[in-house]
Amino acid sequence: MFGGSSSPPPPDTPAVAELPASIRADEIVGRWGLAAYHKPEDRARTEAAARNQCRQPYVINAGAGGGVIMHLADEAQPQELRLKGGPAGKNYIGPPGPGGGEKDREIVSFDGRVMQTRFLDPDASNRYGTMVYVRCAPRA
Numbered sequence: 001m002f003g004g005s006s007s008p009p010p011p012d013t014p015a016v017a018e019l020p021a022s023i024r025a026d027e028i029v030g031r032w033g034l035a036a037y038h039k040p041e042d043r044a045r046t047e048a049a050a051r052n053q054c055r056q057p058y059v060i061n062a063g064a065g066g067g068v069i070m071h072l073a074d075e076a077q078p079q080e081l082r083l084k085g086g087p088a089g090k091n092y093i094g095p096p097g098p099g100g101g102e103k104d105r106e107i108v109s110f111d112g113r114v115m116q117t118r119f120l121d122p123d124a125s126n127r128y129g130t131m132v133y134v135r136c137a138p139r140a
Contacts, residue, residue: 018098019085023110025068028083031057032115032133046132047114054136068093072103073124093117105131 033053037046061069063080070093071078084092086099086106094104100120108116108130115133119125 018082018096021083021085021091021099021107022089023083023091023107025062025066025083027112028068028110028115028133029060029062031059031136033136034058034131034133036129036131038129043130043132046130047134050132050134054134057136058133073105073119073121073128092120 031054033050034057035046035050035053037043063069065080067080067082069078070081072081072095079095081093082096084094084097084099084104086092090099091107091110092099092101092104093107094101100106102121105117105119108118110116113135116130117133118130119128
């Protein structure tokens with residue numbers, strides 16, 4: 001009562017939960033042609049260029065933990081990333097944590113055949129632009 005009273009410790013900050021994405025990981029697993037653009041008027045040309053990249057496709061594999069194996073910006077080795085939801089129905093691909101983190105990429109559009117993404121980190125976004133993935137036809 002008369003001695004060193006201390007204030008109670010601050011409450012733990014509640015962890016922000018990941019929101020589920022509206023796109024499932026198995027929907028983006030596969031072989032993709034990949035190209036990128038910086039100016040919106042280059043989108044159609046970039047989609048055609050991505051389609052031509054199917055000779056050397058970017059392969060997105062399923063991860064052991066339910067995610068997908070892809071590269072983060074500036075990382076040489078691919079790693080398992082998660083598909084995550086965010087405010088206003090947005091979808092993201094990135095490391096564990098709430099959608100919209102600096103290492104995430106936003107899925108700008110996805111129709112099953114063409115997927116566009118952009119990195120949220122401003123520096124990576126400026127360097128890589130909007131990435132266009134065009135699904136390659138299955139091998140015969």
